[in-house]
Amino acid sequence: MKSFTIYNPVKIHFGNGMLAQAGSIAKKYSDNILIVTGKNSMQKTGTLDKLVKILKESGITVTVYDGITPNPTATEIDEAAKIAKQKKVGLIIGLGGGSPLDSAKAIAVAAKGDIPVWEYLKTPANDALPIITIVSTSGTGSEVNRYSVMTNPATGEKPGFGYECMYPKEAIIDPEITSSMPPYVTAATGFDVFVHIFEAFTGKAKNEFSSAYCMQAFYLLKDNLIKAYSEPDNMQARGDMALASALAGLAIDISGVSIMHAMEHPVSGNYPNIAHGAGLAVLALESMKYNLNACKRDYILIAHHFGIKRADKSDDEYAMSLIEKTKEILTALNLNVRLKDLGVEKDKLQKIAKEAFATMGFAIDNNPAVIDEKGVLKLLENSY
Numbered sequence: 096m097k098s099f100t101i102y103n104p105v106k107i108h109f110g111n112g113m114l115a116q117a118g119s120i121a122k123k124y125s126d127n128i129l130i131v132t133g134k135n136s137m138q139k140t141g142t143l144d145k146l147v148k149i150l151k152e153s154g155i156t157v158t159v160y161d162g163i164t165p166n167p168t169a170t171e172i173d174e175a176a177k178i179a180k181q182k183k184v185g186l187i188i189g190l191g192g193g194s195p196l197d198s199a200k201a202i203a204v205a206a207k208g209d210i211p212v213w214e215y216l217k218t219p220a221n222d223a224l225p226i227i228t229i230v231s232t233s234g235t236g237s238e239v240n241r242y243s244v245m246t247n248p249a250t251g252e253k254p255g256f257g258y259e260c261m262y263p264k265e266a267i268i269d270p271e272i273t274s275s276m277p278p279y280v281t282a283a284t285g286f287d288v289f290v291h292i293f294e295a296f297t298g299k300a301k302n303e304f305s306s307a308y309c310m311q312a313f314y315l316l317k318d319n320l321i322k323a324y325s326e327p328d329n330m331q332a333r334g335d336m337a338l339a340s341a342l343a344g345l346a347i348d349i350s351g352v353s354i355m356h357a358m359e360h361p362v363s364g365n366y367p368n369i370a371h372g373a374g375l376a377v378l379a380l381e382s383m384k385y386n387l388n389a390c391k392r393d394y395i396l397i398a399h400h401f402g403i404k405r406a407d408k409s410d411d412e413y414a415m416s417l418i419e420k421t422k423e424i425l426t427a428l429n430l431n432v433r434l435k436d437l438g439v440e441k442d443k444l445q446k447i448a449k450e451a452f453a454t455m456g457f458a459i460d461n462n463p464a465v466i467d468e469k470g471v472l473k474l475l476e477n478s479y
């Protein structure tokens with residue numbers, strides 16, 4: 096029997112209208128706060144103003160850093176950490192999708208030290224400012240896990256890191272905030288949840304706890320991903336996708352991700368205008384085929400829970416039907432395209448394959464089937 100340790104200290108507040116609690120939650124940690132957010136969405140929807148107002152009404156001094164771009168860079172993080180130090184803030188609130196939330200964690204670490212954030216990839220951090228996440232997408236799971244992903248804009252490298260001090264103290268998951276996601280963002284982030292479930296459920300590091308999170312996340316996702324995409328105002332679907340995102344985020348906190356993420360990070364690292372979930376979508380089918388033999392039983396189980404009819408299909412045929420089903424979902428979400436359609440240049444594939452190993456080695460190691468750099472290049476070429 097496998098031995099393991101699991102730990103997740105994030106206090107989760109879930110529910111429509113939960114944003115209103117932000118003042119009393121934040122006040123427990125500090126009355127001098129930095130909000131970290133993106134450049135557009137939270138301003139346009141009025142959520143940022145609402146949050147600032149709620150915090151100020153609780154007597155909190157608020158500074159806003161709204162320079163985080165999708166697939167955030169280490170430069171932005173260092174810039175915001177400098178502001179956090181200058182203002183001597185005692186709490187970082189991340190407001191937005193995975194990009195601002197990941198940045199908030201990295202800023203919380205960098206603000207405590209005196210080295211550029213990139214150096215924390217090699218230098219373990221033991222201390223960070225407290226972090227609160229207020230999530231606006233249903234995708235990365237960053238709201239409840241310790242991971243942060245950042246890009247080196249000079250090289251395109253996009254590794255993830257996550258130390259114990261980077262767990263958010265508290266997470267506010269208010270589905271109303273996610274309801275403004277446009278269809279493309281809903282589709283891409285929702286497919287990210289699917290891949291988290293899939294990779295945590297099939298990866299070598301899986302265990303009973305991560306699988307339990309995966310199963311409930313899967314049940315919520317299978318009935319609500321396409322619904323949230325095609326009926327943006329359906330608050331039941333939005334709420335269930337927000338739950339699925341958090342559950343899958345807890346699953347990857349335990350068991351990590353594998354090959355699709357290992358390949359996708361260098362894709363969106365080198366092409367920051369590619370959405371993480373859209374990158375995963377173009378890599379999913381080839382990766383699933385590659386791994387089929389290594390985790391056939393898991394595929395069969397997921398196919399069964401999807402409600403796919405077994406009839407007289409062999410194990411291989413039934414496992415393959417999961418890949419067909421995934422293709423249907425991608426088509427329904429308008430994400431069933433090729434790497435070249437996303438603007439990736441063919442002569443970059445070699446660099447992407449190399450970086451998958453150099454920056455995402457832990458995800459390669461977690462893949463159910465062994466794969467080398469040549470194998471990864473082949474998957475990228477087949478997805479091109």
Ligand code: NZQ
Nearest residue numbers: 133134135136165166192193194231232235237242275276
């Ligand atoms: O940039 P702003 O103006 O905020 O707009 C964003 C952005 O354009 C917009 N958006 C977000 N919430 C919205 C909204 N628009 C309208 N209404 C809302 N409610 O959507 C766009 C994408 O946002 P972003 O935060 O970049 O997306 P996502 O949540 O997919 O996060 C992606 C980042 O998270 C990392 C990815 O690599 C990528 O850098 N990941 C983090 C993980 C983790 N911490 O565990 C795991 C994941 O596998 C992933 O790697």
Ligand code: MN
Nearest residue numbers: 235287291371
């Ligand atoms: Mn992901």
